[in-house]
Amino acid sequence: MKNNKLTSFLTSQIFLISIVSSSAFAFDSDYYVERNQDNKVILSLDNTENESLIDLILMGGDEIQGATALVIDDGVAENFIGDGGQFIWLNRFTPAPTEFPFILEEVSVIFGDNGVTAGQDIEILVYEDTDGDGDPATGAVLLATYNETILTADQVTFNVYSLKPSVQLYGPGDVLIGVVNRSGAEGTNDFPAALDQTNTQVRSWAATYLVGDVPVNPPLPGDEQWGTIDSFGFAGNWIIRGAGTQGYTVGGTLSGLLPGNELIVQNNNGDDLTLTADGSYTFLTLLNDNDLYNVTVLSEPTGPIQNCTVSNESGTITGVSISNVDISCDNLDLIFRNGFE
Ligand SMILES: [Ca+2]
Numbered sequence: 001m002k003n004n005k006l007t008s009f010l011t012s013q014i015f016l017i018s019i020v021s022s023s024a025f026a027f028d029s030d031y032y033v034e035r036n037q038d039n040k041v042i043l044s045l046d047n048t049e050n051e052s053l054i055d056l057i058l059m060g061g062d063e064i065q066g067a068t069a070l071v072i073d074d075g076v077a078e079n080f081i082g083d084g085g086q087f088i089w090l091n092r093f094t095p096a097p098t099e100f101p102f103i104l105e106e107v108s109v110i111f112g113d114n115g116v117t118a119g120q121d122i123e124i125l126v127y128e129d130t131d132g133d134g135d136p137a138t139g140a141v142l143l144a145t146y147n148e149t150i151l152t153a154d155q156v157t158f159n160v161y162s163l164k165p166s167v168q169l170y171g172p173g174d175v176l177i178g179v180v181n182r183s184g185a186e187g188t189n190d191f192p193a194a195l196d197q198t199n200t201q202v203r204s205w206a207a208t209y210l211v212g213d214v215p216v217n218p219p220l221p222g223d224e225q226w227g228t229i230d231s232f233g234f235a236g237n238w239i240i241r242g243a244g245t246q247g248y249t250v251g252g253t254l255s256g257l258l259p260g261n262e263l264i265v266q267n268n269n270g271d272d273l274t275l276t277a278d279g280s281y282t283f284l285t286l287l288n289d290n291d292l293y294n295v296t297v298l299s300e301p302t303g304p305i306q307n308c309t310v311s312n313e314s315g316t317i318t319g320v321s322i323s324n325v326d327i328s329c330d331n332l333d334l335i336f337r338n339g340f341e
């Protein structure tokens with residue numbers, strides 16, 4: 001029996017718990033609540049019949065409003081996997097279409113401690129796969145890589161990595177987050193990849209490459225070994241998680257641009273966008289909620305010269321994308337001709 005351990009955050013949090021079917025279990029009134037390293041709240045109900053535990057992991061703590069958490073594991077590893085060298089272990093996440101565009105800001109990983117120590121090099125890989133077949137072997141595009149080091153290797157602690165810069169995902173589709181043990185070398189007897197084997201989601205893959213070490217900017221699939229970790233005889237989920245927020249776009253409608261002419265516009269003095277025809281336009285860089293936007297014309301059309309003005313050019317993102325920053329270009333050439341010829 002665990003001790004009751006109610007900590008202070010409960011004073012400001014209320015959980016509604018319903019047990020759908022209790023026929024198989026006899027819960028007593030003792031329960032145990034803690035906040036784990038990943039800022040999730042774990043509630044354990046003790047089964048007095050056989051002293052087994054059922055742990056429910058609830059979202060809680062300092063979760064950001066509107067944040068999206070990419071999680072397929074239960075936060076507790078039952079196994080640790082290695083390959084005697086470098087390999088990729090990778091999870092496939094599928095955010096709801098309404099959660100795109102999505103800004104991936106953070107990746108969390110638990111590492112084993114067998115042949116693995118703090119300070120060893122790892123690489124985080126982020127791919128997007130929008131072909132809709134659920135298979136990372138087809139259509140995966142590598143969007144970003146991050147060279148990091150292991151912070152804690154103790155089988156339980158989430159290593160939290162802030163992605164700088166964050167990754168912009170336009171989706172909809174799969175987000176693939178992989179980790180490579182870059183300190184691993186052929187023959188290394190390390191077991192870095194924490195595996196949750198409580199309930200497999202069949203969303204965890206492993207890859208190795210014929211060249212030995214995992215190549216730079218590794219393509220998927222691996223050309224030596226490739227498959228779900230389940231297919232290697234270890235059914236389960238890698239403990240790799242992602243977190244981020246909804247992204248918002250800024251744009252509007254361009255009118256009056258003469259054929260063959262072009263202008264360059266900016267948002268917040270960057271994110272240059274060349275416009276070559278009338279119609280709707282959207283800046284590529286996503287903004288977070290509450291970000292400021294400010295659209296300006298960097299260079300006006302020159303062939304012929306046109307003067308372009310921006311309306312609704314600045315403001316603050318408040319939970320919706322902006323699509324009314326309209327740009328209107330005058331035809332000075334025509335005005336001059338009409339006035340002076
Ligand atoms: Ca695919």
Ligand SMILES: [Ca+2]
Pocket residue numbers: 074075076077078196197198199
């Ligand atoms: Ca588990």
